[in-house]
Amino acid sequence: MKTITNPSESKWKKLTERPLIKQRKLMDSVEKMFYDIHRKGDKAVLSYSRKFDYPGQETLEVDRKTIAQAAEKVPEQLKQAIELARKNIETFHLSQREEIRKTETAPGVVCWRESRPIEQVGMYVPGGTAPLFSTVLMLAVPAGIAGCREIVLCTPPNDEGEIHPAILYAAQLTGVTRIFAAGGIQAIGAMTFGTESIPKVEKIFGPGNQYVMAAKRSAQFYGVSIDMPAGPSELLVIADETAQPSFVAADLLSQAEHGPDSQVILLSDSKKMIKAVNNELDQQLEVLPRKELAVQALRNSKAILFRDMENCIAFSNAYAPEHLILATENPVLLSRGVLNAGSVFLGHYSCESAGDYASGTNHTLPTSGYARAYSGVSLDSFVKKITFQQLSEEGILSIGPAIEAMAEAEELLAHKNAVSIRMGSVMAKKMQLNEEEQQ
Secondary structure, eight states: OEEEESOOGGGHHHHTOOOOOOHHHHHHHHHHHHHHHHHHTHHHHHHHHHHHTOTTOOOSBOOHHHHHHHHHHSOHHHHHHHHHHHHHHHHHHHTTOOOOOOEEEETTEEEEEEEEEOSEEEEEOOOSSSOOHHHHHHHHHHHHHHTOSEEEEEEOOOTTSOOOHHHHHHHHHTTOOEEEEOOHHHHHHHHHHOOSSSOOOSEEEOOOOHHHHHHHHHHHHTTOEESOOOOSOEEEEEEOTTSOHHHHHHHHHHHHTTOTTOEEEEEESOHHHHHHHHHHHHHHHHTOTTHHHHHHHHHTOEEEEOSSHHHHHHHHHHHOOSEEEEESSSHHHHHTTOOSOSEEEESTTOOHHHHHHTSSSOOOOOOTTGGGTOOOOOGGGGEEEEEEEEEOHHHHHHHHHHHHHHHHHTTOHHHHHHHHHHHHHHHHHHHHHHHHHHO
16 A cells, blocks of 8 residues: 555545546446337347356346255355344344334424335446445344335345355345346346336435446436445555554455445554555465455555644545445544544554444445435335324414414415415304303
8 A cells, every 4th residue: 555644635535535437437338338228128138247257147136945945055154154144234234213203393283204115216236346245134124123024135146147055045035026137237227227127216215336326326317216326445544653554454454345436544643553464465365265356455545644642533524435444543533533434443453344244233334425415224214204193173273373474475365375274163163162052
C-alpha cells in the first residue's frame, strides 16, 4: 500500500475517491441489456448468462430436487456454522421489531404507525469469484421475519453451470421461495421487469460489483426500489500504537481479497505501526490463495499517517466507509466521533469478518461514500411504515377549525369543505340532543 504522510485537508477529497469504471460506458451497457430483457425476457437473460457465466446454460430456475440434494453436499461442520450464524442474525433482527404506539395528538385525534411487509422481494447473491452464501442469511432471515410473501434469489452459475450447494442450502433453510441461476446486470434486469420465468419484484437487495450497483441504480428508474447503492467492498482501519500489526493486516486483506475493485484504507498516528502493518501484509499475502485479487485491490489502497486520532476520525467521516475498525486503546470513546460508516467494529478482537458472518449484524452495507446518507440492511428494509389516524366527533371539532383556516389560505376549498361538512353534522347532532333534553 502506498503511504501518505499528513495530507492537508484540501487533498482529502481526492484521497477519498474510489476506483471506478467510466460511468457513461457502464450505464450504456446497463441500458442496452435492460432494453433487451424488457423486450425478450428469458431469451435475453439466458443469452447474457451464456456470454458472461456458463455457455451451456439451458434453464434459469433451479428445480426443487437440486435444492433438496444440495444439503447432502454441505459438510456437517459448515451446516452447524450456518445455523449458528442464522440464529444470531435472527436474534439481532427480531430485536428491531417495533411495538405499535398510539398517540392522542389532540382530544379525539389518535395517530399511530404500523409495519407491513413488502410482498415480493428480490435478493442478489454474488457467486462469481466467491460463493457468498452468507449473504443469503443476511437477506432472507430479516425478509422472513418481516413476513415477505415471495423471496426470489438470483445468483450466477459457476463455470460448470451449477450453484454452490451452500447457497442452495442456506436458501432452503431461510425460506427463499424461488432460486434462479442468473447473475450480474441480467439478474437485476430480470427482477426489475419480470420475465417468463423470473418474477418482477418490488425491491431488490444485495451487494455486487460496479455492474450490479449500476443496474440497481437503473432499476429505480423503472419503479423498483433498492436497499442501497452497495458496490465493491471497502474497509477503513484506524490503528494506534496499541494495535496488533498482524490483526490489522489480516483485516485489510480480508476485504482486499473480495476483488480488484475493492479498497482498503489504513489510518494511524504511528509511523511505526504503518510500517509494521505493511511488513505483515507482505508476509500474509504470500500464503493467501486469492493473492492476485488482493494485490490488485491493494494498488487502489493506501495508508495515511496523521498527527492524531482526531484527524483520523475526521478523515474517516469524509471517506464514509462501508466497514470501520477502531483498533485503538479506547475504541468506545473514539467511536463517539463517528458520523459516517456502515458498520463499526470496536477494539482489537472485533474483526470485520465477525460482522460478515456470525455476530448477528447485517453485512449488506452502503459503499462508495453512501454511508453519509444510507443505513445498512435491517428489518425496516423489508417493510413499509403505514400511518393511521382515527378522529372521533370530538376530534374533528378540536382540530377542524385549524384545518379549515389552513385549507382556505391555500385556496383548496374542497379540502376545507370535507372538514366543514363533518363539523356541521356534529354540531347539528349536538343541537338536536340539546333540544331533546330540554323537552
